[in-house]
Amino acid sequence: MSAELDDLYQSIILDHNRRPRNFRVMDDASAHAEGKNPLCGDQLTIWLKLEDDQISDVSFQGSGCAISKASASLMTAAIKGKSRGEAEQLFTKFHGVVTGVHPEDAESLGSLKALGGVSRFPLRVKCASLAWHAMHAALTQDDAVDAPVSTE
């Protein structure tokens, strides 16, 4: 078995793909955004509940590859309870790791570091970052504006 594939499809990734956490529609969300990858046909929606500056709840739903689904699932667990600023900072750090620009930051990502293997598969970076772009859009968009983000 290939070591780089072992790294990409770690058991935590396969587990979150099979049993995604926070995988539900949120009826009382204060913000939401859709992420789309037209090339794959993947799409997911992120819902956020904001109390003052804090993300008190987050959920997602949609379809996609193991990488995009696991990334979304791990993201929801990681940003719950965080402030807007902390969530955005985490996205920046996460992006630096999956693109291979700042591999040294992987250790500080907690369970998200499982996605570090993506950096060896440049074509899959867009899968890993789809949910994050949607989260960013939900945080920054006026909720009335409903334009989906795209990683293509």
Place this chain on the structure above:
Amino acid sequence: MSAGGTGFRDLRSDFPLLAASPELVYLDSAATSQKPRAVLNAIREYYATANANPHRGAYKLSGAATDAYHGARREIARFLGAADPDTLIFTRGTTESMNLLATAWGLTHVHRGDRVVVTRLEHHANFVTWQQLARAVGAEFRICELTPDGQVDLDQLRLLVTANTRVVAFGHVSNALGTINDVREIVRIAHAIGAVAFCDGAQGAPHLRVGFEQLGVDAYAFSGHKMLGPMGIGGVIVRRRILDAMHPYQFGGDMIEFVFDGDSTWNVLPHKFEAGTPNVEGAVGLAAAVRYLDALGMDAVRAHEVTLTRYAMEQLATIEGLHLFGPASAEARSGVVSFTLGDIHPHDLSTMLDVDGICVRAGHHCAQPLMRALHVTSTVRASFYVYNTAEDVDALVASLRKAQVRFHAHVG
């Protein structure tokens, strides 16, 4: 089964990219084919010995370029079974060819209240073009659905092609499923009410003996890069009476006869539809490609692909959870197998196959309307051509089994 069992010697050594990477298993020829040395040499030879701007110079070198360009046209027309080479219009490929037809023919021949018919199998190049033409002129856009095994439902087509139908646009072969359409029957249905039949041959010309005159279609579009030729060259063969009734597609050099201050007149065929400096290297490269295919023989190419496809279908059927789309028999398809494997996303599969050096396409294959009808967002597609062998199929199947183990080892 050995590679020899398909009747071809191993052709990899003719293809520099494949020869340089013995481990590579290239199964994406429906996207683009690899190029034989003969094609690369022909392009180099043209620039080294005959390069000038055709049609323009009164000097001998320009004459050589003109001869190279039109010589290529004659060879490609002959290969595709067209009697009149001047009705073969060079374009960038099938996409531009369909846009040419929809624009230069469609805008003046399809009117409000008319009907345009396509099929559920179409590539976006032959779907969106007609959909948007219909929207632009206020015509009705209708889609002929498929039978359960992925063939055009000809009974439904007979009902859809009504007296107000102006054009039936359909693929010779489906790029996503490999389905070979009954071109002559579709043409009969279209012609019975006086509609034209335009055929997208992007996946037909590389794999089947086309025989333009026998097929009876009014236009046949093709792409050079899918049939061993270079990218950026292709064309469309169109009945002369249709070309004569068409406005030019683009304006500029070469396509004019006289330019007056207030209006202009048009050059004869094929120049009327080829504005600007032509892609001579592309035409010369494609002519070398059809010579290569001719030397193999298109009947032998077809037999090789049927053998490989049948073998692939048998082997894939042994993988539990693999769902194969499209016609049940290898004879009813070109060298394409499109499938999903359990709940593994096609993009994950593609990445895992890639690590084993296997190139397949994962995605919607530029056929989103078809994917919707199949209730999937994407599939994995492996497609075969002259240089593929039974060993390539074996490598694909072995890698799929590994992927399955990887994805399901952690269940629990």
